[in-house]
Amino acid sequence: MSTVREVQVTFDCADPRSLSEFWNEVLGYVLPPPPPGFADWDAFRASLPPELRNSASACVDPAGAGPRLFFQRVPEGKSAKNRVHLDVRAAPGLAGDDRMAVLEAEAERLVALGATRVERHDPAPPMGAGHLVMQDPEGNEFCLD
Incomplete structure (x- = not known):
């Protein structure tokens, strides 16, 4: 084991x-x-x-x-999309409009801290509950999930 x-x-x-x-x-x-x-x-x-x-x-x-x-x-800057990223679980257990409202509110808070909003993916059952793609202040992608 x-x-x-x-x-x-x-x-x-x-x-x-x-x-x-x-x-x-x-x-x-x-x-x-x-x-x-x-x-x-x-x-x-x-x-x-x-x-x-x-x-x-x-x-x-x-x-x-x-x-x-x-x-x-490191001396070099970021040059391409991350192959691995963090999913920040801001709305676990929520679905639909309730979920997206919580994600939008969290995105606003993070933008005020220096994050950048990249794109929104609306819920698309059965495969996607909806999420927001963001970047931290140095351009590293992460998702609000």
Whole structure:
């Protein structure tokens, strides 16, 4: 029998700190505790050489149920559609107009945080309950589902 593994989702990005703060707001996540010996992340960053101060960040589910998200700075920008993306479950159990109203309200909240709305897919039974395609502030696609 195989062992169940934890999953971390890693994002290549230009600004790890800002992107982790965005996803904290989207998911209700928090920054993990700073490394031992540091009162907070700002103190840790101040201890690093300037070129490393925003090279990585992370966010975690405070309840410990969801995967850790890790953000690492890379020199290149995003150049194509993601092959893997997150589905943010904003309307589980809802259907039809009620579902789409909840997704639309969540899309408005996320746009105010820096997301971009890409397209709407209306419900199309039996295969699709309806969802919204979005992008985070660095252009990574995700869906409101």
